[in-house]
Amino acid sequence: MQTKLCRTALESTAILCEHMFVPGRSASILHADLDSFYASVEQRDSPQLRGKPVLVGRGVVTAASYEAKARGVRTPMNCGAALKLCPDAIVVDPRMEAYSEASSDVFDIFEDTTPSVEGLSIDEAFLEVGGLERLVGTPLSIATTLRSRVAAEVGLNITVGIARTKFLAKVASGVAKPDGLLLVDPEKELDFLHPLPVQKLWGVGKVTTAKLQDRGLYTVGDVAALPLETVVAVAGTAAGHKLHALAHNRDHRQVERRKRRSSIGSQRALERRPKDRTELNGILGDIVDRVTHRMRLSNRVGRTVVLRFRFDDFSRATRSVTLPTATSQTPDILNACHSLLQTMETTIRNEGLTLLGLSVTNLADSDEMQLSLPFADGTNLDAAIDDVRARFGTASIGRATNVNRQLGPTVPILPDWPSKKSVEDKP
DNA sequence: TCTGGGGTCCTAGGACCC
DNA sequence: TCTGGGGTCCTAGGACCC
Numbered sequence: 534m535q536t537k538l539c540r541t542a543l544e545s546t547a548i549l550c551e552h553m554f555v556p557g558r559s560a561s562i563l564h565a566d567l568d569s570f571y572a573s574v575e576q577r578d579s580p581q582l583r584g585k586p587v588l589v590g591r592g593v594v595t596a597a598s599y600e601a602k603a604r605g606v607r608t609p610m611n612c613g614a615a616l617k618l619c620p621d622a623i624v625v626d627p628r629m630e631a632y633s634e635a636s637s638d639v640f641d642i643f644e645d646t647t648p649s650v651e652g653l654s655i656d657e658a659f660l661e662v663g664g665l666e667r668l669v670g671t672p673l674s675i676a677t678t679l680r681s682r683v684a685a686e687v688g689l690n691i692t693v694g695i696a697r698t699k700f701l702a703k704v705a706s707g708v709a710k711p712d713g714l715l716l717v718d719p720e721k722e723l724d725f726l727h728p729l730p731v732q733k734l735w736g737v738g739k740v741t742t743a744k745l746q747d748r749g750l751y752t753v754g755d756v757a758a759l760p761l762e763t764v765v766a767v768a769g770t771a772a773g774h775k776l777h778a779l780a781h782n783r784d785h786r787q788v789e790r791r792k793r794r795s796s797i798g799s800q801r802a803l804e805r806r807p808k809d810r811t812e813l814n815g816i817l818g819d820i821v822d823r824v825t826h827r828m829r830l831s832n833r834v835g836r837t838v839v840l841r842f843r844f845d846d847f848s849r850a851t852r853s854v855t856l857p858t859a860t861s862q863t864p865d866i867l868n869a870c871h872s873l874l875q876t877m878e879t880t881i882r883n884e885g886l887t888l889l890g891l892s893v894t895n896l897a898d899s900d901e902m903q904l905s906l907p908f909a910d911g912t913n914l915d916a917a918i919d920d921v922r923a924r925f926g927t928a929s930i931g932r933a934t935n936v937n938r939q940l941g942p943t944v945p946i947l948p949d950w951p952s953k954k955s956v957e958d959k960p
Numbered sequence: 961t962c963t964g965g966g967g968t969c970c971t972a973g974g975a976c977c978c
Numbered sequence: 979t980c981t982g983g984g985g986t987c988c989t990a991g992g993a994c995c996c
Contacts, residue, residue, distance in 0.1 A: 594964090608996090610961055610962095611961080736994065741994085771971085772993085794968090796966095797966095799965080802964060849991080853989060855988060887963095
């Protein structure tokens with residue numbers, strides 16, 4: 534018999550907080566979205582940029598201020614094209630540390646507002662504020678306070694959408710920006726939703742929009758008028774069910790504290806010219822360094838190494854390998870990358886590589902141990918887990934999953950039992 | 961509009977196990 | 979000896995999001 538044991542953190546406390554309030558009746562979900570985030574941070578920090586079109590990016594526009602957006606600048610547009618539209622724009626290099634810091638300042642205010650915060654990205658989050666009415670105020674007054682606090686304490690504008698469901702809250706903030714506040718009246722949700730273009734549905738991008746429009750479907754209401762089977766036939770099983778539900782405003786997802794990210798990666802666009810192996814190895818080394826450094830900083834280890842390639846004609850390919858043990862060590866990941874790179878050697882030579890990327894998935898916490906315990910049939914699992922707890926001096930080993938019945942020899946549990954990750958991997 | 965860098969989720973086939 | 983059904987993991991690719 535084999536079982537994996539994981540150390541769990543204080544998950545139960547978080548779960549308690551989330552279940553104190555059951556949403557659904559009233560509009561109590563806030564979607565808060567910082568306006569043109571990177572560009573706004575630049576304008577905040579450099580007074581000479583305020584009121585002017587600002588482009589953040591190198592080569593390609595990563596973010597544009599509203600002044601630049603008003604002139605037709607979009608992301609990702611290359612800087613040359615953006616400057617043609619907007620010759621007086623000021624281009625600045627991204628400063629990721631400044632954005633991370635600003636983001637964490639804003640998230641501190643979110644956390645101070647409600648225990649139920651779900652971060653979606655560096656600049657947006659859902660907040661569940663139902664059940665706070667008696668103590669703090671209505672969702673609308675909470676949102677108003679939130680907006681003025683972010684402006685006063687961090688110096689940034691934030692747009693907030695309020696609705697009964699996550700999806701509508703997000704749509705509402707999209708409609709309200711920049712620097713706006715919009716509450717969707719629960720009585721008038723479909724009136725609000727159905728006239729919107731299909732692209733507003735979550736998960737409808739370029740490809741799906743084209744498929745829907747081919748069938749004459751342009752608005753959310755058009756999709757809502759179709760039977761489920763038709764939507765599934767157009768968009769596929771999972772996407773079809775989601776689309777159909779959203780078009781009818783069925784979204785039962787609750788605001789949940791964010792699970793940890795499930796991959797860490799980095800990539801680099803390359804010039805369109807032949808590269809030799811030495812040059813590629815150098816670039817790969819940099820990328821691997823960056824990724825493993827970030828993994829160690831966030832105390833994560835990973836098992837699956839994915840290399841991404843993009844070629845001259847914008848075709849893509851990925852190659853991946855899953856290692857027997859999770860790691861954040863540079864040499865381990867680098868070795869895996871080299872063997873993956875080798876399998877692509879001829880393609881790279883023939884097609885002209887224009888992007889090289891790495892991501893590591895199958896992540897676990899560095900201090901989370903996944904242990905395989907071989908047992909003889911009849912071994913008392915609970916007793917074995919107690920034994921592990923005693924030996925590691927911790928009560929936090931508490932979850933047993935993936936129990937396969939399999940006869941095997943009895944093996945002393947410590948000190949040399951096989952583990953997916955050794956204790957030495959701790960940073 | 962000719963394309964950056966960071967992610968998530970889904971699908972589908974094959975290997976493998978019971 | 980022949981065979982089915984259910985499940986997980988791995989790999990590759992695609993769509994989408996900010």
